[in-house]
Amino acid sequence: MPDMVKKVAFSWLEHSSKEDHQILAPYLAEEKERAWEHLIDLLHTQRGHEGPLLVDMYTHNLQTAAYAERDGADEETVVCALFHDVAHYVSPYTHGRVVAEMLRPFISDTNYWLLVNHTVFQSYYSAHHLGRDRHARERHLGEPWYEAAVRFATWDQRAFDPSFQVPPLDHFLPAVRRVFGRPPKF
C-alpha cells in the first residue's frame, strides 16, 4: 500500500510555503480533535504498574471515575476523574498540573483547579503517616473550588480497591468524546 499522504516540501520551517501550510493545516486540525485518543493511549500504559498497590494506576483512574459517576457527578467531572492520574508516571512531581493543562481548554475553572491541587487534597488521607500535615489543603480554604476538591478526594482515596468492579473503559468513552468535542477555550 503506497503512502498516499501528501507531503510538505520543506525541511526547515523558514523555507515553508503557503502551499505547505495548506497541506499541513487540516492535518493539525484533525490531530487536535484526536487529542483524547492520545490520552487514552497514555492511560493504557498504566496497566500493570501497581507495585505494592492492590490495583494498577489504570484501574485507579477508572475506579475514581466510577465513584464520581456513582456519586452523581456531572459528565465533565467524571472525565476529569478518569484522567486525573494519567500523567502520574510521566510527570511524577507535577502530574496534577500536567493533566489539568491538558484538559483545560475543555473544562471548567473548578475542575481545572481541583486537578492541579488534587494531590494535596488526597494527602488528607495519608500525610499524617509520613510526618506531614494532613490539613495542608486548608491553605486553599475560601477558594470557590475547595468543596469540589474535597469531594473529588473522597473518590480518589477509595480507588485502590481490588474488590471494586468498575465498568470497562468503553463505558466512559462517549462522555470523553463529548467533553473533548466542546469548542476549546483557547
Ligand SMILES: [Fe+2]
Ligand atoms: Fe494523583
Ligand SMILES: [Fe+2]
Ligand atoms: Fe488518584
